[in-house]
Amino acid sequence: MPFSQVSFDFSTVERQEEETDSPSFPVLPLAQSEGVTTVYRKELVECKVTTAEKDLQQKVGLPALSQWKATDPQGNTKFFQWLTDTEAEAKKVKLQVKGSHISTLVRAPIGLDEEALREYLVSCNIDIAKFGHDGTKSLKEFSSELIKGETRLLQVASGEILVITEVVMLILHNPATKETLVQTAQVWPDGKTSHQARIPGAKRRPDENQFLCARRILKRQLEIDENA
Structure with a gap:
């Protein structure tokens, strides 16, 4: 079903972490009763089928609420069934997050030194001559961010290279004056100045x-x- 025929409510996304033995890994030899403990990060997003087209509705078991199936590009076929909240709970399907907490898990850093980064970008048909000019980062600076884990590279199915950066913004608010701290300018080591107003922040490391x-x-x- 096309995404245009389904509405997603991203204003009420529920996030949780669940720690359990993973069925994807074998049981450890020294602990026959236990498998590999895995932490699953899940996001629950509520969505609604909005299409009025009968043929599209029937493809997903509507309006009869019948069982239906779908096959992904890899050839995996999954079967689905519409259930009431009570029926879902009876089958131990979690529809809501209970007792969720903010994760303290971190990723291990995987980076590329300058030469390896250069070779990788060239292999992806990226013009490396543009790095380090007109205010852009140099390959050395880019490599440093990758090694520290502040930035990650991701290659999608189309072959396109994405740069992934997680930025933490710190909001400092004075309730007495109702003022918020804002960074108004920044001077770089080479003397360049930026006057972009923004909330203080930093790239999160792994x-x-x-x-x-x-x-x-x-x-x-x-x-x-921090204790002030």
């Missing part, structure tokens, strides 16, 4: 969760004692 990154913003950027 050895940090969002709290540690916020602490780094306080100590290194703002030079504020």
Whole structure:
């Protein structure tokens, strides 16, 4: 079914982490009763089928609420059934997040040195001559971000290369004056100045969760004692 025929409510996304033995991994030899403990990060998004076209509705078992199936491009066929909340709970299907918490898990850093990055970008038909000019980062700076984990590279199915960066923004608000701290300018080591107004922030490294990154913003950027 086309995405245009379904409405998604992203204003009420529920997020959770579930720790359990993964069925994708074998049981460990030294612990025959236990498998590989895996933490699953899940996001529950409520959506509604909005199409009025009968043929599209029937493809997903509507309006009869009958069982239906779908086959993905890899050839996997999955079967689906519409259930009431009570029926879903009886089958132990989790429809809501209970007791969720903010994750402190972090990713291991995987980066490329400058030469390896150069070879990789050239192999992807990216013009490396444009790096380090007109305010852009140099290959050395880009490599440094990759090695520290502040930036990651992702190649999608189409072959396109995406640069993934997670930025933590720190909002400092004075309730007495109703004012919020804003960065109004920045001077780079080479003397260049940026006057873009923005909330203080930093790129989250793989050895940090969002709290540690916020602490780094306080100590290194703002030079504020975190206990003040």
